[in-house]
Amino acid sequence: xxxxxxxxxxxxxxxxxxxxxxxxxxxxxxxxxxxxxxxxxxxxxxxxxxxxxxxxxxxxxxxxxxxxxxxxxxxxxxxxxxxxxxxxxxxxxxxxxxxxxxxxxxxxxxxxxxxxx
Amino acid sequence: xxxxxxxxxxxxxxxxxxxxxxxxxxxxxxxxxxxxxxxxxxxxxxxxxxxxxxxxxxxxxxxxxxxxxxxxxxxxxxxxxxxxxxxxxxxxxxxxxxxxxxxxxxxxxxxxxxxxx
DNA sequence: CCGATATTTCAATAATCGTAGAAATATGGA
DNA sequence: TCCATATTTCTACGATTATTGAAATATCGG
Numbered sequence: 065x066x067x068x069x070x071x072x073x074x075x076x077x078x079x080x081x082x083x084x085x086x087x088x089x090x091x092x093x094x095x096x097x098x099x100x101x102x103x104x105x106x107x108x109x110x111x112x113x114x115x116x117x118x119x120x121x122x123x124x125x126x127x128x129x130x131x132x133x134x135x136x137x138x139x140x141x142x143x144x145x146x147x148x149x150x151x152x153x154x155x156x157x158x159x160x161x162x163x164x165x166x167x168x169x170x171x172x173x174x175x176x177x178x179x180x181x
Numbered sequence: 182x183x184x185x186x187x188x189x190x191x192x193x194x195x196x197x198x199x200x201x202x203x204x205x206x207x208x209x210x211x212x213x214x215x216x217x218x219x220x221x222x223x224x225x226x227x228x229x230x231x232x233x234x235x236x237x238x239x240x241x242x243x244x245x246x247x248x249x250x251x252x253x254x255x256x257x258x259x260x261x262x263x264x265x266x267x268x269x270x271x272x273x274x275x276x277x278x279x280x281x282x283x284x285x286x287x288x289x290x291x292x293x294x295x296x297x298x
Numbered sequence: 299c300c301g302a303t304a305t306t307t308c309a310a311t312a313a314t315c316g317t318a319g320a321a322a323t324a325t326g327g328a
Numbered sequence: 329t330c331c332a333t334a335t336t337t338c339t340a341c342g343a344t345t346a347t348t349g350a351a352a353t354a355t356c357g358g
Protein backbone atom coordinates (compact mmCIF):
# COMPACT_ATOMS: atom_id res chain seq x y z
CA UNK A 65 0.00 0.00 0.00
CA UNK A 66 1.30 3.40 -1.01
CA UNK A 67 1.32 6.31 1.38
CA UNK A 68 -1.11 8.19 -0.83
CA UNK A 69 -3.54 5.26 -0.69
CA UNK A 70 -3.33 5.14 3.08
CA UNK A 71 -3.91 8.89 3.32
CA UNK A 72 -6.89 8.59 1.01
CA UNK A 73 -8.41 5.80 3.09
CA UNK A 74 -7.78 7.62 6.36
CA UNK A 75 -9.18 10.88 5.00
CA UNK A 76 -12.24 9.03 3.78
CA UNK A 77 -12.84 7.71 7.29
CA UNK A 78 -11.96 10.96 9.04
CA UNK A 79 -15.42 12.47 8.94
CA UNK A 80 -18.39 11.85 11.19
CA UNK A 81 -20.92 10.88 8.57
CA UNK A 82 -18.55 8.82 6.45
CA UNK A 83 -17.26 6.97 9.48
CA UNK A 84 -20.86 6.27 10.44
CA UNK A 85 -21.59 4.97 6.96
CA UNK A 86 -18.50 2.81 6.94
CA UNK A 87 -19.21 1.26 10.32
CA UNK A 88 -22.73 0.42 9.29
CA UNK A 89 -21.31 -1.31 6.23
CA UNK A 90 -18.69 -3.14 8.28
CA UNK A 91 -21.44 -4.49 10.49
CA UNK A 92 -23.63 -5.31 7.53
CA UNK A 93 -20.93 -7.47 5.98
CA UNK A 94 -20.63 -8.51 2.34
CA UNK A 95 -24.36 -8.17 1.65
CA UNK A 96 -24.09 -4.43 2.12
CA UNK A 97 -26.84 -1.87 2.49
CA UNK A 98 -28.75 0.30 0.05
CA UNK A 99 -28.12 4.03 -0.09
CA UNK A 100 -31.67 4.64 0.99
CA UNK A 101 -31.42 2.51 4.10
CA UNK A 102 -28.23 4.27 5.12
CA UNK A 103 -29.74 7.68 4.42
CA UNK A 104 -32.60 6.84 6.73
CA UNK A 105 -30.45 5.33 9.47
CA UNK A 106 -28.10 8.31 9.55
CA UNK A 107 -30.64 10.96 8.62
CA UNK A 108 -28.63 12.29 5.69
CA UNK A 109 -29.78 13.98 2.50
CA UNK A 110 -29.38 11.71 -0.51
CA UNK A 111 -27.09 14.08 -2.38
CA UNK A 112 -24.88 14.54 0.64
CA UNK A 113 -24.69 10.79 1.00
CA UNK A 114 -23.66 10.40 -2.62
CA UNK A 115 -20.79 12.80 -1.97
CA UNK A 116 -19.59 10.67 0.93
CA UNK A 117 -20.03 7.38 -0.91
CA UNK A 118 -17.87 8.76 -3.69
CA UNK A 119 -15.07 9.46 -1.30
CA UNK A 120 -15.31 6.07 0.36
CA UNK A 121 -15.33 4.38 -3.01
CA UNK A 122 -12.45 6.46 -4.37
CA UNK A 123 -10.47 5.36 -1.34
CA UNK A 124 -11.24 1.72 -2.08
CA UNK A 125 -13.14 1.27 1.17
CA UNK A 126 -16.47 0.29 -0.32
CA UNK A 127 -17.90 -1.31 -3.43
CA UNK A 128 -21.18 -0.51 -5.07
CA UNK A 129 -23.60 -2.47 -7.24
CA UNK A 130 -27.00 -1.68 -8.60
CA UNK A 131 -30.06 -3.62 -7.49
CA UNK A 132 -33.10 -2.32 -9.28
CA UNK A 133 -33.52 1.29 -8.32
CA UNK A 134 -31.23 0.93 -5.33
CA UNK A 135 -27.48 1.19 -5.09
CA UNK A 136 -26.04 -1.34 -2.68
CA UNK A 137 -22.84 -0.37 -0.92
CA UNK A 138 -20.60 -2.83 0.91
CA UNK A 139 -17.38 -2.51 2.90
CA UNK A 140 -14.14 -3.77 1.41
CA UNK A 141 -12.45 -5.64 4.22
CA UNK A 142 -9.28 -6.23 2.27
CA UNK A 143 -8.63 -2.51 2.16
CA UNK A 144 -9.24 -2.09 5.87
CA UNK A 145 -6.90 -4.93 6.71
CA UNK A 146 -4.23 -3.57 4.37
CA UNK A 147 -4.59 -0.16 5.97
CA UNK A 148 -4.18 -1.58 9.47
CA UNK A 149 -1.10 -3.47 8.36
CA UNK A 150 0.31 -0.28 6.87
CA UNK A 151 -0.27 1.72 10.04
CA UNK A 152 1.41 -0.82 12.24
CA UNK A 153 4.18 -1.84 9.85
CA UNK A 154 7.41 -2.81 11.56
CA UNK A 155 5.96 -1.76 14.88
CA UNK A 156 8.55 -1.04 17.56
CA UNK A 157 11.33 -1.84 15.15
CA UNK A 158 10.28 -5.47 15.13
CA UNK A 159 9.99 -6.03 18.85
CA UNK A 160 6.23 -6.08 19.21
CA UNK A 161 6.28 -7.21 22.80
CA UNK A 162 6.47 -3.50 23.50
CA UNK A 163 3.06 -2.79 22.02
CA UNK A 164 0.00 -4.95 22.60
CA UNK A 165 -1.27 -6.48 19.38
CA UNK A 166 -4.98 -6.55 18.63
CA UNK A 167 -6.96 -8.67 16.24
CA UNK A 168 -8.99 -6.73 13.71
CA UNK A 169 -12.33 -7.86 12.42
CA UNK A 170 -13.39 -9.92 15.37
CA UNK A 171 -16.97 -10.42 16.51
CA UNK A 172 -18.48 -8.20 19.16
CA UNK A 173 -20.58 -10.71 21.07
CA UNK A 174 -18.05 -13.42 21.84
CA UNK A 175 -15.53 -11.04 23.34
CA UNK A 176 -14.02 -13.28 26.01
CA UNK A 177 -10.60 -12.83 27.47
CA UNK A 178 -7.97 -15.00 25.85
CA UNK A 179 -6.05 -17.18 28.28
CA UNK A 180 -2.29 -16.67 28.18
CA UNK A 181 -0.70 -19.44 26.18
CA UNK B 182 -13.95 5.11 22.10
CA UNK B 183 -16.34 7.86 21.00
CA UNK B 184 -16.98 8.59 17.36
CA UNK B 185 -15.47 12.04 17.76
CA UNK B 186 -12.27 10.52 19.16
CA UNK B 187 -12.05 8.14 16.23
CA UNK B 188 -12.60 10.94 13.75
CA UNK B 189 -9.93 13.01 15.46
CA UNK B 190 -7.44 10.15 15.30
CA UNK B 191 -8.23 9.36 11.69
CA UNK B 192 -8.04 13.01 10.67
CA UNK B 193 -4.70 13.30 12.42
CA UNK B 194 -3.37 10.40 10.36
CA UNK B 195 -5.01 11.51 7.12
CA UNK B 196 -2.21 13.74 5.96
CA UNK B 197 1.02 12.86 4.19
CA UNK B 198 3.44 14.45 6.60
CA UNK B 199 1.62 13.44 9.76
CA UNK B 200 1.27 9.88 8.59
CA UNK B 201 4.98 9.88 7.86
CA UNK B 202 5.70 11.21 11.33
CA UNK B 203 3.45 8.67 12.95
CA UNK B 204 4.91 5.72 11.12
CA UNK B 205 8.41 6.79 12.06
CA UNK B 206 7.27 6.89 15.67
CA UNK B 207 5.56 3.51 15.42
CA UNK B 208 8.78 2.02 14.17
CA UNK B 209 10.83 3.86 16.76
CA UNK B 210 8.76 2.37 19.58
CA UNK B 211 8.44 3.67 23.14
CA UNK B 212 11.81 5.46 23.08
CA UNK B 213 10.45 7.86 20.50
CA UNK B 214 12.32 10.37 18.37
CA UNK B 215 13.21 14.02 18.80
CA UNK B 216 11.46 16.68 16.76
CA UNK B 217 14.76 17.58 15.16
CA UNK B 218 15.48 14.05 13.99
CA UNK B 219 12.01 13.79 12.47
CA UNK B 220 12.34 17.21 10.84
CA UNK B 221 15.55 16.06 9.19
CA UNK B 222 14.23 12.66 8.12
CA UNK B 223 11.10 14.11 6.54
CA UNK B 224 12.59 17.42 5.43
CA UNK B 225 10.00 19.54 7.21
CA UNK B 226 10.25 23.06 8.61
CA UNK B 227 10.28 23.03 12.41
CA UNK B 228 7.20 25.20 12.76
CA UNK B 229 5.27 23.08 10.30
CA UNK B 230 6.28 20.03 12.27
CA UNK B 231 5.05 21.59 15.50
CA UNK B 232 1.67 22.10 13.87
CA UNK B 233 1.49 18.44 12.95
CA UNK B 234 2.71 17.21 16.32
CA UNK B 235 -0.02 19.25 17.95
CA UNK B 236 -2.65 17.49 15.93
CA UNK B 237 -1.23 14.05 16.60
CA UNK B 238 -1.04 14.81 20.29
CA UNK B 239 -4.54 16.29 20.45
CA UNK B 240 -5.78 13.08 18.90
CA UNK B 241 -4.00 11.05 21.57
CA UNK B 242 -1.76 9.35 19.04
CA UNK B 243 1.55 10.52 20.47
CA UNK B 244 3.09 11.60 23.73
CA UNK B 245 5.80 14.18 24.20
CA UNK B 246 8.47 14.75 26.82
CA UNK B 247 11.31 17.19 27.05
CA UNK B 248 14.91 16.00 27.01
CA UNK B 249 17.20 18.97 27.34
CA UNK B 250 16.59 21.19 24.36
CA UNK B 251 14.84 18.45 22.46
CA UNK B 252 11.25 17.36 22.51
CA UNK B 253 10.87 13.61 22.26
CA UNK B 254 7.72 12.32 20.63
CA UNK B 255 6.54 8.72 20.88
CA UNK B 256 3.60 6.79 19.48
CA UNK B 257 0.76 5.75 21.75
CA UNK B 258 0.00 2.20 20.82
CA UNK B 259 -3.03 1.96 23.04
CA UNK B 260 -4.78 4.59 20.99
CA UNK B 261 -3.95 2.88 17.73
CA UNK B 262 -5.24 -0.44 19.00
CA UNK B 263 -8.40 1.16 20.31
CA UNK B 264 -8.94 2.84 16.97
CA UNK B 265 -8.54 -0.42 15.09
CA UNK B 266 -11.00 -2.09 17.42
CA UNK B 267 -13.45 0.74 16.83
CA UNK B 268 -13.18 0.53 13.06
CA UNK B 269 -13.77 -3.20 12.99
CA UNK B 270 -16.36 -3.35 15.79
CA UNK B 271 -18.96 -6.05 15.33
CA UNK B 272 -17.51 -6.82 11.92
CA UNK B 273 -19.91 -8.71 9.64
CA UNK B 274 -22.55 -8.70 12.32
CA UNK B 275 -20.44 -11.00 14.45
CA UNK B 276 -19.56 -13.57 11.82
CA UNK B 277 -15.96 -12.64 11.16
CA UNK B 278 -15.24 -15.67 9.02
CA UNK B 279 -16.51 -13.46 6.23
CA UNK B 280 -13.66 -10.98 6.61
CA UNK B 281 -10.07 -12.02 7.12
CA UNK B 282 -8.76 -10.83 10.47
CA UNK B 283 -5.32 -9.31 10.69
CA UNK B 284 -3.05 -8.86 13.65
CA UNK B 285 -2.00 -5.28 14.31
CA UNK B 286 1.38 -4.36 15.67
CA UNK B 287 3.19 -7.37 14.38
CA UNK B 288 6.91 -7.52 13.70
CA UNK B 289 8.45 -6.91 10.32
CA UNK B 290 8.09 -9.80 7.93
CA UNK B 291 11.69 -10.94 8.06
CA UNK B 292 12.94 -10.81 11.58
CA UNK B 293 15.27 -13.04 13.48
CA UNK B 294 15.23 -13.32 17.21
CA UNK B 295 17.25 -10.90 19.26
CA UNK B 296 20.63 -12.45 19.94
CA UNK B 297 21.10 -13.08 23.64
CA UNK B 298 23.44 -10.49 25.08
C1' DC C 299 25.43 36.71 31.16
C1' DC C 300 26.02 35.49 26.18
C1' DG C 301 25.53 32.95 22.05
C1' DA C 302 23.99 28.86 19.89
C1' DT C 303 20.63 25.26 19.44
C1' DA C 304 15.85 23.35 19.53
C1' DT C 305 11.27 24.14 19.28
C1' DT C 306 7.03 26.85 19.60
C1' DT C 307 3.81 30.78 18.77
C1' DC C 308 1.52 34.00 15.88
C1' DA C 309 -0.47 35.95 11.68
C1' DA C 310 -1.63 35.53 6.90
C1' DT C 311 -3.01 32.98 2.76
C1' DA C 312 -4.29 29.54 -0.80
C1' DA C 313 -6.47 25.18 -1.14
C1' DT C 314 -9.69 21.77 0.17
C1' DC C 315 -13.96 20.15 2.41
C1' DG C 316 -18.98 19.34 3.83
C1' DT C 317 -23.50 20.73 3.01
C1' DA C 318 -27.69 22.34 0.73
C1' DG C 319 -30.87 23.36 -3.20
C1' DA C 320 -32.35 22.52 -7.72
C1' DA C 321 -32.31 19.80 -11.56
C1' DA C 322 -31.17 15.55 -13.95
C1' DT C 323 -30.82 10.47 -14.64
C1' DA C 324 -32.16 5.58 -14.03
C1' DT C 325 -35.36 1.96 -12.90
C1' DG C 326 -39.83 -0.34 -12.08
C1' DG C 327 -44.84 -0.64 -12.28
C1' DA C 328 -49.59 0.52 -13.94
C1' DT D 329 -46.40 6.26 -21.95
C1' DC D 330 -46.86 8.34 -17.48
C1' DC D 331 -45.64 8.45 -12.81
C1' DA D 332 -43.31 7.39 -8.57
C1' DT D 333 -39.07 5.98 -6.42
C1' DA D 334 -33.97 5.99 -5.85
C1' DT D 335 -29.89 8.14 -6.55
C1' DT D 336 -26.73 11.27 -8.84
C1' DT D 337 -24.97 15.71 -10.86
C1' DC D 338 -24.16 20.52 -10.73
C1' DT D 339 -23.42 24.90 -8.45
C1' DA D 340 -22.44 27.77 -4.70
C1' DC D 341 -20.80 29.01 -0.13
C1' DG D 342 -18.97 29.08 4.63
C1' DA D 343 -15.64 26.51 7.26
C1' DT D 344 -11.44 24.11 7.96
C1' DT D 345 -6.58 22.96 6.72
C1' DA D 346 -1.47 23.04 5.61
C1' DT D 347 2.16 25.93 4.87
C1' DT D 348 5.22 29.93 5.31
C1' DG D 349 7.88 33.77 7.48
C1' DA D 350 8.99 36.29 11.42
C1' DA D 351 9.40 36.53 16.13
C1' DA D 352 9.39 34.39 20.70
C1' DT D 353 10.60 30.90 24.25
C1' DA D 354 13.45 27.31 26.50
C1' DT D 355 17.76 24.97 27.36
C1' DC D 356 22.71 24.16 27.35
C1' DG D 357 27.79 25.26 27.29
C1' DG D 358 31.35 28.60 28.13
